[in-house]
Amino acid sequence: MIGRHKHCLGLADYSREEIVEVLDLAVSMKEVLQRPIKKVPSLRGKSVVNLFFEASTRTRSSFEVAAKVLSADALNWTASASSVTKGETLIDTVRNLEAMRPDVIVIRHSAGGAPGLVASRVGCAVISAGDGAHEHPSQGLLDCFTLREKLGTLEGKTIAIVGDITHSRVARSDIYGLLALGARVRVCGPPTMIPPGVERLGATVHHALREAVAGADAVIMLRIQHERIGDPLIPSTREYSRLWGLNARKAAEWLTPGCLVMHPGPINRGVELEPDVADGARSVILDQVENGVAVRMALLYLLAGGPEAAAEAKTSARA
Amino acid sequence: MADLLFIEGGRVIDPASGTDAVRTVVIRDGLVAEVAERVERPREARAIDARGRWVTPGFIDLHVHLREPGQEYKETVATGAAAAVAGGFTAICAMPNTRPVNDTAAVTELVLARAAAAGLARVYPVGCISKGSAGEELAEYGELKQAGCVALSDDGKPVMNAALMRRALEYARAFGLPLTVHEEDLALVGKGVMHEGAVSTRLGLNGIPGQAEDVMVLRDLALAELTGGRLHIAHISTRGAVRAVREAKRRGLPVTAEVTPHHLALTDEDLAASGYSTDYKMNPPLRAQDDVDACREGLADGTLDAIATDHAPHAVQEKDVEFDVAANGIVGLETAFPVCLELVRRGLLAERRLVEALTAAPAAAFGLPGGRLARGAPADVAVLDPAAEWVVAPERLRSKSKNSPWKGRRLTGRCTHTVVGGRIVHEEGRADR
Numbered sequence A: 001m002i003g004r005h006k007h008c009l010g011l012a013d014y015s016r017e018e019i020v021e022v023l024d025l026a027v028s029m030k031e032v033l034q035r036p037i038k039k040v041p042s043l044r045g046k047s048v049v050n051l052f053f054e055a056s057t058r059t060r061s062s063f064e065v066a067a068k069v070l071s072a073d074a075l076n077w078t079a080s081a082s083s084v085t086k087g088e089t090l091i092d093t094v095r096n097l098e099a100m101r102p103d104v105i106v107i108r109h110s111a112g113g114a115p116g117l118v119a120s121r122v123g124c125a126v127i128s129a130g131d132g133a134h135e136h137p138s139q140g141l142l143d144c145f146t147l148r149e150k151l152g153t154l155e156g157k158t159i160a161i162v163g164d165i166t167h168s169r170v171a172r173s174d175i176y177g178l179l180a181l182g183a184r185v186r187v188c189g190p191p192t193m194i195p196p197g198v199e200r201l202g203a204t205v206h207h208a209l210r211e212a213v214a215g216a217d218a219v220i221m222l223r224i225q226h227e228r229i230g231d232p233l234i235p236s237t238r239e240y241s242r243l244w245g246l247n248a249r250k251a252a253e254w255l256t257p258g259c260l261v262m263h264p265g266p267i268n269r270g271v272e273l274e275p276d277v278a279d280g281a282r283s284v285i286l287d288q289v290e291n292g293v294a295v296r297m298a299l300l301y302l303l304a305g306g307p308e309a310a311a312e313a314k315t316s317a318r319a
Numbered sequence B: 001m002a003d004l005l006f007i008e009g010g011r012v013i014d015p016a017s018g019t020d021a022v023r024t025v026v027i028r029d030g031l032v033a034e035v036a037e038r039v040e041r042p043r044e045a046r047a048i049d050a051r052g053r054w055v056t057p058g059f060i061d062l063h064v065h066l067r068e069p070g071q072e073y074k075e076t077v078a079t080g081a082a083a084a085v086a087g088g089f090t091a092i093c094a095m096p097n098t099r100p101v102n103d104t105a106a107v108t109e110l111v112l113a114r115a116a117a118a119g120l121a122r123v124y125p126v127g128c129i130s131k132g133s134a135g136e137e138l139a140e141y142g143e144l145k146q147a148g149c150v151a152l153s154d155d156g157k158p159v160m161n162a163a164l165m166r167r168a169l170e171y172a173r174a175f176g177l178p179l180t181v182h183e184e185d186l187a188l189v190g191k192g193v194m195h196e197g198a199v200s201t202r203l204g205l206n207g208i209p210g211q212a213e214d215v216m217v218l219r220d221l222a223l224a225e226l227t228g229g230r231l232h233i234a235h236i237s238t239r240g241a242v243r244a245v246r247e248a249k250r251r252g253l254p255v256t257a258e259v260t261p262h263h264l265a266l267t268d269e270d271l272a273a274s275g276y277s278t279d280y281k282m283n284p285p286l287r288a289q290d291d292v293d294a295c296r297e298g299l300a301d302g303t304l305d306a307i308a309t310d311h312a313p314h315a316v317q318e319k320d321v322e323f324d325v326a327a328n329g330i331v332g333l334e335t336a337f338p339v340c341l342e343l344v345r346r347g348l349l350a351e352r353r354l355v356e357a358l359t360a361a362p363a364a365a366f367g368l369p370g371g372r373l374a375r376g377a378p379a380d381v382a383v384l385d386p387a388a389e390w391v392v393a394p395e396r397l398r399s400k401s402k403n404s405p406w407k408g409r410r411l412t413g414r415c416t417h418t419v420v421g422g423r424i425v426h427e428e429g430r431a432d433r
Helices: A016-033 A058-069 A090-098 A114-119 A137-151 A169-180 A209-213 A237-244 A248-254 A285-304 A309-318 B077-086 B105-118 B141-147 B162-175 B198-203 B211-227 B239-250 B261-265 B268-273 B289-300 B336-345 B351-358 B360-366
Strands: A047-052 A073-078 A104-109 A125-131 A158-162 A184-188 A204-206 A218-221 A260-262 B004-014 B019-028 B031-036 B046-049 B054-057 B059-064 B089-094 B122-127 B179-181 B231-233 B255-259 B381-391 B410-420 B423-427
Touching (some): A016 A058, A016 A285, A047 A058, A058 A073, A058 A104, A090 A104, A104 A114, A104 A285, A114 A125, A137 A169, A137 A218, A137 A260, A137 A285, A158 A169, A169 A184, A169 A218, A184 A209, B004 B351, B054 B351, B059 B077, B059 B360, B077 B089, B077 B105, B077 B410, B105 B122, B105 B141, B141 B162, B162 B211, B198 B268, B211 B239, B239 B289, B255 B289, B261 B289, B261 B336, B336 B351, B336 B381, B351 B360
Parallel strands (some): A047 A073, A047 A104, A158 A184, A184 A204, B004 B046, B059 B089, B089 B122, B179 B231, B231 B255
Antiparallel strands (some): B019 B031, B381 B410
16 A cells, blocks of 8 residues: 555646655665665565556666566556457456456556556555556656655755647656655646646746746656657647757756756657756666665565565665 | 226326326236326236326337348347337338348338347338438339338438429428438538537547538428428537527428437537447537537427437447548447436426437327327326436347447436336336347
8 A cells, every 4th residue: 555545547636745655765766776685575475467558678677677676477468468468348357357366556558547447346455657648657757766765855946848749648647756855846848748737737838948947957758659759739840849848058057057868768869858867967767767766666666565564664774 | 807007196197188197007918008197907907106206208209220131249129119118119110221222112011020029119211212322213112112111211311302302302292201411511521520619629530420410401401492302300409500400490491300318418529528438429420518508498498309219239349440441330228318308407408308209209200199198198108216226237128239338337327117008018117038
């Protein structure tokens, strides 16, 4: 359990305390990752199914590593290798998987709400690894973790999220998580990529990159998916990168000296982010990846371990 | 000896004649013989005690999907007609998007034969606007009219080709058939699965802007003006569409429109609160509160003539899936009356206007018989208990499909008796035939 939650389907209904509970435990989990022997027995005998209906390397590997470090058994079930192509329904697939008695199902799906549908039909815990343009809660948590680690606190900080907000589940989870922790959130992109009513989530809307990043403590650059070009959301990657992409010159002129640059990956180098920024001093992109494992360890631990897990978590991880 | 049925002591609400008073309806040999304050009942006459109840003309639904032929696992003409009479509907218009679609006399005749065999509600087939509903060539309206079609529609799909729509409106004039149109611009709909707005942003589902409906309504109003054709706008769901129809009527265009109970009762916030329940997925989608308010105002002031259910049965395997891929639509025949009666209780709709929108107004829109309790008219009558509370239990719905957002909910208002041509075809508490 995480606070009131048996599942992690999104951060929209997670309170500040519940988010902090995960982040605090992730601090201990990160210590485990930095040991010479990266293995603790915390989830020995537990099993985790990674059920991925969409291509993913980073997130699936991150959950897999997280499970293995905690000594859980991880099974990867990908849509291409499954019976989905034979016409099996999502519910039949998860019922079959559930019959194998997993403790946690981690699911990624192209349809918003699919993890919730699964959670309503299975007895085990469900973690969303991203559903449509709805939420990607573990990414939101790892972004919060990274920012909290680098900035000390999110209280009063200003974070800009730049890119295709409309189609981004990362943006939504980031907005919920960052706001819960006291940050101010700006979203920025061409008007075709700003979803209606996003200000009602608590973010302010900007169309000029310069204005969005002015005074910001961190900038989260989102991946521009190639299928959006000619959708017709944007005319070309050329114009997009010129107006909304970040390069060293703009970073030097427009960002405050301490402003961090983040990206959920995979990066389209030369589109939203130039290599001179992605690999530059401000970039914490690889920290995000490392922290992703720690945060997912915390999620798995809290949700696979039963109600007493949270209490014994820190002791166990530090043992 | 004459066959006599007395419906006694109920509050007769018959907007067509302006009646709203406690009366007895006398039915002789299938026809309304008399609506009178005091009549002696002969010993041999059958009687329905309607005290405390409403007695109205049988409801007429301009928009029902019966799924037969082709998708009998969702609904048949017989099960759809049973659901209709359970909800107080004595006449239903069967949309042509069956498999095959109803673009030939053969399909029209099959639907009519099945309806006659069921012997429940009257079923009026609607034929296709275009062959195969493919939006390319006109269907044979002469043949369809002769076989018994009362209107034309490619429902489920818009007629995207404006030139074809123009010719359809023109050609249909020769037969006096209205075109009942499903309005959405498919390019604007894109991959949308719910109303576009703050709620779709929150849920991360692709949105359908209300303007996808508005632009098509405006286009077809312009084409109706060009052609003088009879246009009926199906399932209006947006403020923009209500405004456009209101303005067109003010200019004297012969246009009519319908609205569904769910677009009067539910919003996109209800979809969000349901947790992506596919019983809240329909097309047009549940809109924002402002659109719902506009639909309620439009119904109250007569801009929207009729309430039509868009009864759309789907089997569980088509609904128990991800929201993105679930079938559009809900069943509506058995819940329409209580759902709309709620608007009356909340002071948003007059009782008489509610009854009119379910009876005389739809009859007038398609030129159908019925919708009134006039002497000599076929005796199609609904007896309704406006205070009866009931829980929508899926297993008790007559429809083969159970895709209703009101499943498990308590509703107030229920049809207790339905009479078609003088025959009692539904009686509450009576087991199905």
